[in-house]
Amino acid sequence: MQFEYAIEDGNFTKAGDASSSFKKILKQLNVDPQIIKRIVVSMYEGEVNIVAHANGGKVICNVDTSRVNIKLIDKGPGIPDIAKAMQAGYSTASAKVREMGFGAGMGLQNIKNNSDELNIKSEVGVGTTLEIIVNLPKAG
Amino acid sequence: MNICPTEAIRVRNGKAILYENRCVDCGECFKACPVSAISIDQDDFNRIQAFKHRIALVPAVFFGQFPEEVTHNQIYTAILANGFTHIYEVETSVDLLEQEIKAYLKAHPEKKPLISSFCPAIIRLVQVKFPALTENIMLLKPPLDITALYCRKELTDKGINPAEIGVFYITPCAAKIAAIKSPVGEDYSMITGVINMDTLYNKVYKFIRTDRSINPVVIPKKPLSKTAWQWALTHGEASHVPGRCLAIDEIHNVIEFLEKIENDEIGDINFLELRACDESCAGGVLLSANRFLVAERLRSYAPVPKDEITENDSIFAYTDYLLRRISIRPINSRSMMKLDENMEEAMRKMDKASQMLQCLPLTDCGACGSPNCQAFANDIALGEADIRQCIFIQKNREQTGELTPDESLEMMKSIWGNDKFFKNRK
Numbered sequence: 001m002q003f004e005y006a007i008e009d010g011n012f013t014k015a016g017d018a019s020s021s022f023k024k025i026l027k028q029l030n031v032d033p034q035i036i037k038r039i040v041v042s043m044y045e046g047e048v049n050i051v052a053h054a055n056g057g058k059v060i061c062n063v064d065t066s067r068v069n070i071k072l073i074d075k076g077p078g079i080p081d082i083a084k085a086m087q088a089g090y091s092t093a094s095a096k097v098r099e100m101g102f103g104a105g106m107g108l109q110n111i112k113n114n115s116d117e118l119n120i121k122s123e124v125g126v127g128t129t130l131e132i133i134v135n136l137p138k139a140g
Numbered sequence: 141m142n143i144c145p146t147e148a149i150r151v152r153n154g155k156a157i158l159y160e161n162r163c164v165d166c167g168e169c170f171k172a173c174p175v176s177a178i179s180i181d182q183d184d185f186n187r188i189q190a191f192k193h194r195i196a197l198v199p200a201v202f203f204g205q206f207p208e209e210v211t212h213n214q215i216y217t218a219i220l221a222n223g224f225t226h227i228y229e230v231e232t233s234v235d236l237l238e239q240e241i242k243a244y245l246k247a248h249p250e251k252k253p254l255i256s257s258f259c260p261a262i263i264r265l266v267q268v269k270f271p272a273l274t275e276n277i278m279l280l281k282p283p284l285d286i287t288a289l290y291c292r293k294e295l296t297d298k299g300i301n302p303a304e305i306g307v308f309y310i311t312p313c314a315a316k317i318a319a320i321k322s323p324v325g326e327d328y329s330m331i332t333g334v335i336n337m338d339t340l341y342n343k344v345y346k347f348i349r350t351d352r353s354i355n356p357v358v359i360p361k362k363p364l365s366k367t368a369w370q371w372a373l374t375h376g377e378a379s380h381v382p383g384r385c386l387a388i389d390e391i392h393n394v395i396e397f398l399e400k401i402e403n404d405e406i407g408d409i410n411f412l413e414l415r416a417c418d419e420s421c422a423g424g425v426l427l428s429a430n431r432f433l434v435a436e437r438l439r440s441y442a443p444v445p446k447d448e449i450t451e452n453d454s455i456f457a458y459t460d461y462l463l464r465r466i467s468i469r470p471i472n473s474r475s476m477m478k479l480d481e482n483m484e485e486a487m488r489k490m491d492k493a494s495q496m497l498q499c500l501p502l503t504d505c506g507a508c509g510s511p512n513c514q515a516f517a518n519d520i521a522l523g524e525a526d527i528r529q530c531i532f533i534q535k536n537r538e539q540t541g542e543l544t545p546d547e548s549l550e551m552m553k554s555i556w557g558n559d560k561f562f563k564n565r566k
Contacts, residue, residue: 001487019403029486030478033271041404065483
């Protein structure tokens, strides 16, 4: 099954709505609560990234009985050096923003820690696609 | 039907029916029903007479219901005159619990944000609607259960036969009744029976108003601290817990907030005091007085300074005994959201529900007997409703000849009962 959500650029009041809607669906599908939590935490992190940095975009979620695949597609500035961006603590945010404690530099790490697979495709000036995969155990 | 925060109510055959696995006993429907069709089961008041020693466990909010000129000693006198032999305030155990919560927070940093176990409706809400957060619930008994343990122990130590003790809780809400009749996280309850607060309020107030001849007894009492008097009010717990704490009352507010907690949107919170009722227990459905007034009265009660409470005549003499028994078992989740146990089957049902939803008017009028179009679509997918219950679908099908007017009238009668359709024909 596929679900698609549009993400508005710069609209922080709605950041998290897509994650909440998808969470409701996963609960209806009887996915284990702890797995739902991991999925939603990583999706929310990606969703907020798109709102904050990437001129908006969309999320396409695919669910089958073995896995959940979430593609977060944006038309943002792109990531010049993905390996560097994946390092814990690396951030393009200014020192001032970091001091504010929004967790700058931990976003991608947080997604990686909560997912089974994370693929990033990015082209500077064109956009970034994050593919988050979480496996679902057989039972249930 | 629309008022229910977990969409547990449907209308069939002219009556409201309840999906019990979804109900969290919050009492919203009881507050909303204009004809008082919903009643809250309690134990027969005469049942207390089956015990030689009859303890009334009275929460602080009970005292807050009476006008300022009624003294607490008058209230004690009236409770005893109505057949009880002992009175314990539920909040007697609060000072002990307060210390224990602080220790628990230190010992379980991984459980942040810790969700208080105080309100049984909230525990049930987390179980059915936020299953991933059951791990965050603080596994300590609420004050009621600790005090129940304490009063039984104290009386037994005085040589009273435990079988002759009946502990009756004067409840401000339905959720506490459910918590006693089918406890979560405990094998059995220490409480013998439940008396609805409005029942005792009427008896006590009648006594005070009519029986002025009897001099009020003065009970050698272990006075409640200020913390204890205010524990059941909003901020009662949160204001005593260190670190970042939030106090949220009213069940819809709690749901809105837990959605955010579940997404991990808000970090770094130590403790959440969550209560199902507006103004917490002062807003309990079985209270008679205005909730704001009750809260104001409890805040005004002058406390006895802490150093005047001696260790010997207080609950702290039983600290070791009570702390050994203060834990409750981990709380299970019991998600109500799932369409089916089997994920493949759940996906089929979800497909069906979304197809159904596309045919529905999205007016959320409730005429079909389900609270809104989405819930109705799910009910159809679950095989619990028929799409022809929708009044818009009926109009369409009457036009195309698929449904006769008689058939659609029968359909509506099967939901709302015969009576609704004869009102204007007389």
